[in-house]
Amino acid sequence: MKRSTLQILLSVVFVALVFTACKVSYSFTGASIAPNVKTFSVYYFPNRAKLVNPNLSQLLTQGPDGLENKLIKQTSLNQIKENGDLEFSGQITEYDVKPMNISTGDLATQNRLTISIKAKYTNNKDHEQDWEKTFTEYEDFDSNRSLSDAEDALVTEIIKKLADDIFNASVANW
Numbered sequence: 001m002k003r004s005t006l007q008i009l010l011s012v013v014f015v016a017l018v019f020t021a022c023k024v025s026y027s028f029t030g031a032s033i034a035p036n037v038k039t040f041s042v043y044y045f046p047n048r049a050k051l052v053n054p055n056l057s058q059l060l061t062q063g064p065d066g067l068e069n070k071l072i073k074q075t076s077l078n079q080i081k082e083n084g085d086l087e088f089s090g091q092i093t094e095y096d097v098k099p100m101n102i103s104t105g106d107l108a109t110q111n112r113l114t115i116s117i118k119a120k121y122t123n124n125k126d127h128e129q130d131w132e133k134t135f136t137e138y139e140d141f142d143s144n145r146s147l148s149d150a151e152d153a154l155v156t157e158i159i160k161k162l163a164d165d166i167f168n169a170s171v172a173n174w
Contacts, residue, residue, distance in 0.1 A: 032172060037086060042062075042088045043088065045091055047092040049092050049115075085125050087122040090119035092116070095114075096114050097112065113155075116136040119134075119135060131169065137161040139154040
């Protein structure tokens, strides 16, 4: 009997050692961050679009729904100005309004605001995870409203989507 108790005890210790030897940090937010990654840096995304919203770069980078705040709220990483373990940079490449849902008489019933960004992600702890991608998101609005009336709400929603896209492609590994 003592021998089987000793075997069970050794088995439990062995299993515990195996499971603690392999460690990747997971969170309830979907982030999958290696334990050696401690910091991040988000660089300003300049606006290179033909049509320019003067607040867009600031909102995307540092706004309440922007990339910096997404990383602060949903990871345990520390933000630093430069040379973080994870670095995010890029530029806004498109800010455009187009008519949608053309009805009788060639009139648009809706318009679509589209924002595209070219983003670069650098993982200074594992460069195999680095990437450069273009992300595009949009929101539709009634053609009876002017862009200036709808713009603030539309931009807020699109920025949330773009920050989610970058987050998911980088630290959530989707």
